Amino acid sequence: MVIDDSSVVRQLMQQLLAQTADIRVIGTAPDPVFALRKMHQEWPDVILLDIEMPRMDGITFLRQIMATRPTPVIMCSARAGDSSQVAAEALAAGAVSVIARPQLGVREFLQEAVVELASAIRTAMQAGPGSRNGVATPVPAPTRSVPQLSRLRPVKAASREILHDAGWTSGLQRYTADAVLNPPGPEDGYRPPTARIVAIGASTGGPQALERVLGRLDRRCPGIVVVQHMPQRFTRSFAERLHRLSGAEVKEAEHLDVILPGRVLIAPGGKHLVVRRDGLQYYVETLEGPLVSRHKPSVDVLFRSLAKAAGSNAVGIIMTGMGDDGARGMREMADCGAATYAQDEASSVVFGMPKEAIHMGGVGDVLPLDNISAVIEKYASRESQ
Numbered sequence: 001m002v003i004d005d006s007s008v009v010r011q012l013m014q015q016l017l018a019q020t021a022d023i024r025v026i027g028t029a030p031d032p033v034f035a036l037r038k039m040h041q042e043w044p045d046v047i048l049l050d051i052e053m054p055r056m057d058g059i060t061f062l063r064q065i066m067a068t069r070p071t072p073v074i075m076c077s078a079r080a081g082d083s084s085q086v087a088a089e090a091l092a093a094g095a096v097s098v099i100a101r102p103q104l105g106v107r108e109f110l111q112e113a114v115v116e117l118a119s120a121i122r123t124a125m126q127a128g129p130g131s132r133n134g135v136a137t138p139v140p141a142p143t144r145s146v147p148q149l150s151r152l153r154p155v156k157a158a159s160r161e162i163l164h165d166a167g168w169t170s171g172l173q174r175y176t177a178d179a180v181l182n183p184p185g186p187e188d189g190y191r192p193p194t195a196r197i198v199a200i201g202a203s204t205g206g207p208q209a210l211e212r213v214l215g216r217l218d219r220r221c222p223g224i225v226v227v228q229h230m231p232q233r234f235t236r237s238f239a240e241r242l243h244r245l246s247g248a249e250v251k252e253a254e255h256l257d258v259i260l261p262g263r264v265l266i267a268p269g270g271k272h273l274v275v276r277r278d279g280l281q282y283y284v285e286t287l288e289g290p291l292v293s294r295h296k297p298s299v300d301v302l303f304r305s306l307a308k309a310a311g312s313n314a315v316g317i318i319m320t321g322m323g324d325d326g327a328r329g330m331r332e333m334a335d336c337g338a339a340t341y342a343q344d345e346a347s348s349v350v351f352g353m354p355k356e357a358i359h360m361g362g363v364g365d366v367l368p369l370d371n372i373s374a375v376i377e378k379y380a381s382r383e384s385q
């Protein structure tokens with residue numbers, strides 16, 4: 001569904017996306033109020049949403065969608081530049097991606113950006129609440145109303161070149177953490193006591209949730225590593241914003257950064273974050289590789305690396321987000337003796353990732369958002385005793 005008050009943009013998007021074999025535009029609308037009437041007849045898998053529109057702005061509509069019927073949303077607007085506050089606000093409200101378009105030359109821009117746009121749509125589709133193995137499947141009866149996503153049509157040969165150019169593998173194969181790291185083995189698990197390391201994974205609604213959690217910490221906190229699903233262009237500015245809000249040091253992780261008490265490392269967009277151990281010291285590596293659980297960085301990859309490197313010295317926390325990234329990794333952490341926690345449904349924007357982790361049996365305790373900081377501080381106090 002394309003929602004934009006510009007008739008030119010709506011027409012262009014519909015025409016350009018019609019050229020892709022695996023994407024169908026089910027409708028367009030000039031504003032969210034009109035769009036909802038159409039969407040209740042056929043709910044879309046992905047929404048392309050403008051920001052400035054009559055009757056209701058895009059950010060307000062995005063928040064309503066995430067609160068009532070979580071659906072992947074891509075913001076495409078002239079107000080969504082890489083460093084704009086509006087773009088950061090859209091990501092914090094739950095947008096899976098933000099595409100900035102120019103004020104002038106919109107037609108030429110969209111014609112040139114059709115591959116990026118199609119790739120963003122496919123990525124958003126894979127992040128949807130019912131997506132598994134590259135094909136959407138019905139969602140079990142949830143507490144909140146979540147749409148049952150229609151099945152994707154097979155990807156035809158004409159689309160494979162576009163998929164390849166966008167960094168997708170043939171057939172939309174879904175990779176697990178095995179594509180980056182070997183599974184934990186008998187040698188993993190109990191480790192001689194070292195400083196605790198906390199790993200946090202989040203997606204939709206995560207930016208705001210992380211602000212609340214990290215904003216209450218200071219430099220006495222244990223070392224923390226974070227995967228927040230976010231486009232590559234935004235993770236550095238996101239880390240800088242968290243640094244201003246927190247009493248701890250927060251930075252975008254760089255290759256071979258050391259994990260230290262009082263330091264929070266945010267996974268850079270477009271790279272996997274892996275924790276390694278050298279003696280009693282822990283550090284991170286940033287790695288290339290395929291999308292894992294439909295994401296890069298992937299929470300599954302981070303959690304598996306903690307299971308292998310830290311074992312019983314690790315603490316895993318999975319927070320609000322669509323999909324199931326992190327559920328398998330959290331089970332591996334628990335099997336290796338780590339303490340594991342999930343954000344509860346009431347405080348989650350989308351209860352997908354925590355719910356899947358709970359169902360997989362990897363969660364030791366379920367907590368409201370406002371209790372997570374206290375749990376992290378508890379492990380800091382253990383280290384000082």
